[in-house]
Amino acid sequence: xxxxxxxxxxxxxxxxxxxxxxxxxxxxxxxxxxxxxxxxxxxxxxxxxxxxxxxxxxxxxxxxxxxxxxxxxxxxxxxxxxxxxxxxxxxxxxxxxxxxxxxxxxxxxxxxxxxxxxxxxxxxxxxxxxxxxxxxxxxxxxxxxxxxxxxxxxxxxxxxxxxxxxxxxxxxxxxxxxxxxxxxxxxxxxxxxxxxxxxxxxxxxxxxxxxxxxxxxxxxxxxxxxxxxxxxxxxxxxxxxxxxxxxxxxxxxxxxxxxxxxxxxxxxxxxxxxxxxxxxxxxxxxxxxxxxxxxxxxxxxxxxxxxxxxxxxxxxxxxxxxxxxxxxxxxxxxxxxxxxxxxxx
Amino acid sequence: xxxxxxxxxxxxxxxxxxxxxxxxxxxxxxxxxxxxxxxxxxxxxxxxxxxxxxxxxxxxxxxxxxxxxxxxxxxxxxxxxxxxxxxxxxxxxxxxxxxxxxxxxxxxxxxxxxxxxxxxxxxxxxxxxxxxxxxxxxxxxxxxxxxxxxxxxxxxxxxxxxxxxxxxxxxxxxxxxxxxxxxxxxxxxxxxxxxxxxxxxxxxxxxxxxxxxxxxxxxxxxxxxxxxxxxxxxxxxxxxxxxxxxxxxxxxxxxxxxxxxxxxxxxxxxxxxxxxxxxxxxxxxxxxxxxxxxxxxxxxxxxxxxxxxxxxxxxxxxxxxxxxxxxxxxxxxxxxxxxxxxxxxxxxxxxxxxxxxxxxxxxxxxxxxxxxxxxxxxxxxxxxxxxxxxxxxxxxxxxxxxxxxxxxxxxxxxxxxxxxxxxxxxxxxxxxxxxxxxxxxxxxxxxxxxxxxxxxxxxxxxxxxxxxxxxxxxxxxxxx
Numbered sequence: 001x002x003x004x005x006x007x008x009x010x011x012x013x014x015x016x017x018x019x020x021x022x023x024x025x026x027x028x029x030x031x032x033x034x035x036x037x038x039x040x041x042x043x044x045x046x047x048x049x050x051x052x053x054x055x056x057x058x059x060x061x062x063x064x065x066x067x068x069x070x071x072x073x074x075x076x077x078x079x080x081x082x083x084x085x086x087x088x089x090x091x092x093x094x095x096x097x098x099x100x101x102x103x104x105x106x107x108x109x110x111x112x113x114x115x116x117x118x119x120x121x122x123x124x125x126x127x128x129x130x131x132x133x134x135x136x137x138x139x140x141x142x143x144x145x146x147x148x149x150x151x152x153x154x155x156x157x158x159x160x161x162x163x164x165x166x167x168x169x170x171x172x173x174x175x176x177x178x179x180x181x182x183x184x185x186x187x188x189x190x191x192x193x194x195x196x197x198x199x200x201x202x203x204x205x206x207x208x209x210x211x212x213x214x215x216x217x218x219x220x221x222x223x224x225x226x227x228x229x230x231x232x233x234x235x236x237x238x239x240x241x242x243x244x245x246x247x248x249x250x251x252x253x254x255x256x257x258x259x260x261x262x263x264x265x266x267x268x269x270x271x272x273x274x275x276x277x278x279x280x281x282x283x284x285x286x287x288x289x290x291x292x293x294x295x296x297x298x299x300x301x302x303x304x305x306x307x308x309x310x311x312x313x314x315x316x317x318x319x320x321x322x323x324x325x326x327x328x329x330x331x332x333x334x335x336x337x338x339x340x341x342x343x344x345x
Numbered sequence: 346x347x348x349x350x351x352x353x354x355x356x357x358x359x360x361x362x363x364x365x366x367x368x369x370x371x372x373x374x375x376x377x378x379x380x381x382x383x384x385x386x387x388x389x390x391x392x393x394x395x396x397x398x399x400x401x402x403x404x405x406x407x408x409x410x411x412x413x414x415x416x417x418x419x420x421x422x423x424x425x426x427x428x429x430x431x432x433x434x435x436x437x438x439x440x441x442x443x444x445x446x447x448x449x450x451x452x453x454x455x456x457x458x459x460x461x462x463x464x465x466x467x468x469x470x471x472x473x474x475x476x477x478x479x480x481x482x483x484x485x486x487x488x489x490x491x492x493x494x495x496x497x498x499x500x501x502x503x504x505x506x507x508x509x510x511x512x513x514x515x516x517x518x519x520x521x522x523x524x525x526x527x528x529x530x531x532x533x534x535x536x537x538x539x540x541x542x543x544x545x546x547x548x549x550x551x552x553x554x555x556x557x558x559x560x561x562x563x564x565x566x567x568x569x570x571x572x573x574x575x576x577x578x579x580x581x582x583x584x585x586x587x588x589x590x591x592x593x594x595x596x597x598x599x600x601x602x603x604x605x606x607x608x609x610x611x612x613x614x615x616x617x618x619x620x621x622x623x624x625x626x627x628x629x630x631x632x633x634x635x636x637x638x639x640x641x642x643x644x645x646x647x648x649x650x651x652x653x654x655x656x657x658x659x660x661x662x663x664x665x666x667x668x669x670x671x672x673x674x675x676x677x678x679x680x681x682x683x684x685x686x687x688x689x690x691x692x693x694x695x696x697x698x699x700x701x702x703x704x705x706x707x708x709x710x711x712x713x714x715x716x717x718x719x720x721x722x723x724x725x726x727x728x729x730x731x732x733x734x735x736x737x738x739x740x741x742x743x744x745x746x747x748x749x750x751x752x753x754x755x756x757x758x759x760x761x762x763x764x765x766x767x768x769x770x771x772x773x774x775x776x777x778x779x780x781x782x783x784x785x786x787x788x789x790x791x792x793x794x795x796x797x798x799x800x801x802x803x804x805x806x807x808x809x810x811x812x813x814x815x816x817x818x819x820x821x822x823x824x825x
Contacts, residue, residue: 043824050825051456054411058448064418065441072433072509079422079429080764083771090419091778094412098786101408104825105793147430148766290434290512297515301442309449316453319464319813330820 003295004285007070008272010302012265014066016258018059019130019168020175023257025049025056027176029096029123030169032116035180035195039112040326041188046100046119047329048183051320053100055313057093069298073147073288074272081141081149082133085156089126096122127172128165132156135164135210138264139217140274145281147288160213167210170203171234171260175253178237182246185325193241196249200238207234211260218267218274226263230256349763351772352424355779357745359416361738362783366410368737371481371532372539373403376574378474385467390805391563398802399543399567400474404459405793409786411452416779418444424772428752428762435501435512436491439519443487451480463809463822485532493524495753496744497596503756510756523596526589533581534697534740538733540574541700543567544707545729550801551716552723561716563802568711572704575733579701586694587642594643594651597754599661599679600747602654603686605639612650614639619691654680665755681749689743696736703729 028049036042049056068075079086095118103115139160142151177196181189211227219227237252268274272288275281289295346354380396383389418440421429429436454476461470494500500517501510512518547567550556556564594601601607607614616638621631637647644651661679703725710717748754752762809822 046825047460047821051460054452055449055456057415058444058452061415061418061448062441062444064422065437065444067437068418068422068429068433069437069441072430072437075422075433075437076426076429076764079419080424080426080766083423083764083767084774086419086423087775087778090416091782093415094782094786097412098408098789100825101404102789102793105405105796150766290437293515294434294438294512297512298438298441301438301445305445309445313449313453316457319457320460324821328818328821329824330822 002285003292003299004070004289005270006299007066007289007295008265008269008285011063011066011070012262014059014063015265016261018056018063019172019261020254020257021056021059022053023127023168023172024175024179024253025053026123026127027172027174028180029119029176030127030173031176031180031192031195032119032123035177035188035192037188039109040329042112042116043104043329044184044188044324044326045180046103047324048180050100052316054097055316057097066298066302070290070295071272071283071285071288072290074283077143077147077149077273077283077288078137081143081151082136082156084153085129085133089129092122092125092129094122124169127169131165131168132161134168134261134264135161135214137273138214138268140271140276140282142277143273143275143281143283144277147281147283150277160210160217163206163210163213167203167206170199170206171253171257174200174203174234174237175250175257178241178246178249178253181241182250183323185323188326189323193244193246196241197238200234200241200253204231204234204238207231207256207260211263214264214267220267223263223267226259226266230259230263233259346769348424348767348769348772349760351769351776352763352767353759355424355772355776356420357742358776358780359413359420359783360745361741362787363410363413363417364737364741365734366406366413367481367485368531368535368538368733369406369542370403370410371478371485371535372537372574372578373399373406373542374474374478374481374539375536376539376543376570377403378471378478381471381474385471391566393808394563394802394805395567399546400458401797402542402546402794404455405790405797407455409790413783414448423775424764424767425752425762426764426766428757431509431757431762432494432753433509435494435498435510435518438512438515439487439491439494443484447480447484447487449480451477451484454480460821460823463811463819464813465811466813467808467810469813482532485535486528489528489531490519490521490524492744493521493527494518495751496527496748497521497523497592498753498756510753522592526585526592530582530585530589533578533585534733534737535578537575537578537582537697537700538730538737540571540576540578541704541733542571542730544571544575544704545726545731546798547571548707548726548729549723550798552718552726556801560801565711565714565716568707572708572711575704575729576701576708579697579704582697590642591645597748598652599654599657600681600686600744601643602652602657603681603683603747604690604743605651606683606687607639607651607653608655610650610653610656612640613637613648614643614651616642620687654683679750681747686743686747689739689746693736693739693743696732696739700729700732700736703732 028045032042032045036045064075067078099115099118099122103112103119106112136156141149142155144150174196177192177199180192181196184192208231211230215224215227233252234256237249237256240248240252270285271282272285273283377396377400380392380399384392384396454473457465458470458473458477461473465473498510499521500512500514502513504511547564551561551564551568590601605614605617606620613636615634615636618633618635639651640647640649643649658679667678706725710722750758752759
C-alpha cells in the first residue's frame with residue numbers, strides 16, 4: 001500500500017478516535033443544563049468525564065499535527081480556508097477547558113453558573129462546527145488552482161453542511177446521554193437513559209438523511225456499507241438502552257460514530273479536499289502529501305507509540321470505571337475542604 | 346495594518362502568553378512530584394502538604410497552558426499557510442510527534458493524578474506526576490527542535506519541482522546544534538521559574554503574620570528547596586546561554602550583532618551594559634562597556650572578531666538580493682529592529698541575574714532556622730516568581746524578533762509566510778477575540794492563584810492507600 005494511503009487511513013483513525021471520545025464529553029457538556037437538576041447532579045455529570053476529557057481532546061491536536069506532517073497542503077488549505085469556524089472552535093475549546101478546571105474552585109452559585117454556561121457553549125459550538133467542517137470537506141469547497149480556498153464564511157453554511165452539523169450534534173448528544181447512563185447511578189441514570197432514547201431516535205432520522213445525501217454526492221460501495229453499519233450500530237445501541245444494557249448501548253453509539261466517520265473518509269478518498277470549481281484542482285492524497293521519507297519516519301513513530309498511548313489511555317478508563325452517584329460527591333468541593341485552624345485574614 | 350502585521354502581532358501575543366504558563370508547568374511538575382515522592386519514601390507529612398498545596402497552584406496554571414497550546418498548533422495553518430506549505434514536510438513531524446508522545450502523556454497522567462488519590466497506590470500516584478513531568482520535557486524537546494530548525498535549517502533540501510523545503514535527514518533536525526543548546530537553556534530556565542515560584546509563594550506565607558506558627562517550618566522548607574532549585578537552574582541557564590551565544594554567532598551572526606547593536610565589525614569586541622541615545626548606529630550618547638566581553642561571549646576568547654550589522658547586511662544583500670519586505674521588520678533591510686533586540690537581550694540576562702541573586706539572598710537569610718522579617722524581604726519574595734517569567738518572555742521576544750526578516754533563516758521571509766487567502770477583517774477578528782478572552786482569563790487565573798495562595802497549605806490528612814483496582818463506596822477524595 002502507498003504510504004500516502006497509509007497516512008490517509010491513520011488520519012482517519014485519529015479523527016475517529018477524536019469523535020468517539022470527545023463526542024461523549026461534548027454531549028455531557030451540552031446536556032449539563034438539561035439533565036442535571038441541581039449543583040450536585042451537575043458535579044456528578046462533570047466528574048464522569050473529569051479524569052478523561054483532556055486526554056480525549058489531545059486526539060484533535062494529534063490529528064492536526066499529523067495532517068501538518070503527512071499532508072502539509074491539506075493542513076494549510078483547510079486551516080486557512082475554514083478560518084472563522086476554526087477560530088470559533090478554538091475559542092470554544094479554550095473556555096470549555098478552563099471551565100472544567102476552574103468551576104469547582106469556588107462555591108458561589110454565580111461563579112459556577114458562569115462556568116456552566118462556558119461548558120455548555122464550549123461543547124455545543126464544536127459539536128456542531130466539526131460536523132459542518134467535515135460535511136464541507138466531503139462535499140468540496142471552492143479551491144483554486146493554487147490550492148487556495150477562495151470562498152467566504154457563508155459558503156461553508158450550505159444546507160448539506162448545516163445538516164452535517166446537526167447530525168454530529170445529535171450523535172454527540174446521544175453518545176453523551178448514553179455515557180451518563182453508563183457512568184452514573186440513581187435518579188440521573190434513569191433520566192439520562194430516557195433522554196438518550198429520545199435523542200437517539202431523532203438523531204437516527206437526521207443521520208439517515210445526511211448519510212444518504214452524502215452517498216448521493218460522493219459515495220462508493222464501501223462507504224455505503226459503513227453507513228449502513230453505522231445506522232445498525234445506532235439502532236442496536238438504542239435497543240440496548242431500552243433494554244437497560246448500558247455497556248452495550250455505549251458500544252453501539254461509539255461504533256455508530258466511528259463507522260459514520262470512517263464512511264465519510266472512505267467517501268472522500270482519494271481526495272482529501274475536493275475543489276468544487278474544478279476536479280483537477282482538488283487536493284488529493286498524492287498532491288497534498290509530504291515526501292515518502294517524512295511519511296516513513298512518521299509511520300515508525302506511529303507504529304511504536306500509538307499502541308502505547310492506547311494502552312495507558314485505556315488503563316485510565318479502567319481505573320475510573322466505577323459509576324458515580326450523588327452520594328460520592330463530597331459535601332464541599334475538594335478544593336475547599338473544611339480546614340480547622342484556617343487562618344483568618 | 347495588513348495581514349502580515351496582524352498575524353505577527355497575534356503570534357507574538359498568544360505565544361508570549363502561552364509561554365507564561367509553560368515554564369511554570371515544567372518546573373513545578375518536577376517539584377510537586379519530588380515533594381510527593383519524599384512523602385511516600387520518608388513519610389514526613391510536610392511534604393504531602395506541600396505537594397498538595399503546590400499541586401493545586403500547578404493545576405490552575407496548567408489549565409491555561411493547555412488551552413492556549415491548542416491555538417499554537419492551529420495558527421500555523423490559519424495565519425501562516427504559505428509557511429506551512431513550504432516547511433510542512435519538515436516542521437510538521439515534530440509537532441505531530443509532540444502530540445503523540447507528550448500531550449497524551451501529560452493529559453492522561455494528570456487526570457490520574459488529580460482524581461487518583463483514592464484509586465492508586467501511593468507510589469504509583471507519585472509516579473503519575475513524574476510521567477506528567479516527562480511529558481512536559483518531551484513536549485519541550487520536539488517543539489524546540491521545530492523552532493531550532495527555523496533558526497538554523499538543517500537536514501533538508503529545496504525541491505524546485507514542488508517549490509518547498511523537504512526533509513532529507515530527520516536526525517539532523519532532532520540533533521540540530523541550535524537545539525542542543527536551546528533545549529537545555531529553556532528547560533533549566535523552566536526549573537528556575539518553578540523554583541522561584543515555590544520560593545516566592547512559600548516565603549510570603551512563611552512571613553505572613555496570620556500564618557499558624559506551627560506551619561512556618563513547613564514553608565521554610567519550601568523556601569529553601571525553591572531557592573536551591575532556582576540556583577541550580579540559574580547555573581544551567583548561564584552555562585547553556587553562554588554556549589548558545591557561540592552557536593548563534595556562528596549560525597545567525599546578524600542576531601548577535603543586533604543583540605549588541607554592533608554596527609561596525611570589532612576586534613576585540615566590547616559588551617555594552619546599557620546605552621543612552623539612539624541605537625540606529627548614528628550616534629551614541631553614553632554607553633557603559635565591559636572590554637572584550639562580547640568577543641568572549643561569541644568565541645570563548647578575548648580577542649575574537651565580531652561582525653557588525655553593516656558588514657553582515659552587505660553580505661546578505663550579495664547572497665539573497667535586496668530584502669523585499671524590509672518595511673515589515675525595520676527601517677533597514679536584513680536587520681531586526683535593533684532597540685528591541687538590544688534591550689530584550691539585556692533585560693533577559695538582567696532579570697535572570699536578579700532572580701539568582703534573590704535566591705542566594707533567601708538561602709542566606711533562612712540559614713539555621715532563621716526567618717527573615719521586614720518589608721524588603723516580602724517585596725523581594727513577591728517579585729521572585731515574576732522575574733524568571735519576565736526573563737523567559739524577553740528571551741523569546743529576542744530570539745524570534747532577532748531572526749527577522751526571516752521566518753526560516755535564509756529560506757523564507759516572514760512576509761512570504763503569511764496566509765494569502767486570509768482577509769484583514771478575518772485576521773482582526775482572530776487577534777481581537779483571542780486577546781480579549783486571554784485578558785479575561787488572565788484576570789481569573791491571577792485571582793484564583795492569589796485566593797489559593799492566601800489560603801495556604803491544607804492541614805495534613807492521611808490519604809487512603811488503596812490497592813490498584815479497589816473501589817470503596819465512600820465519597821470521592823477529590824471531585825470537580
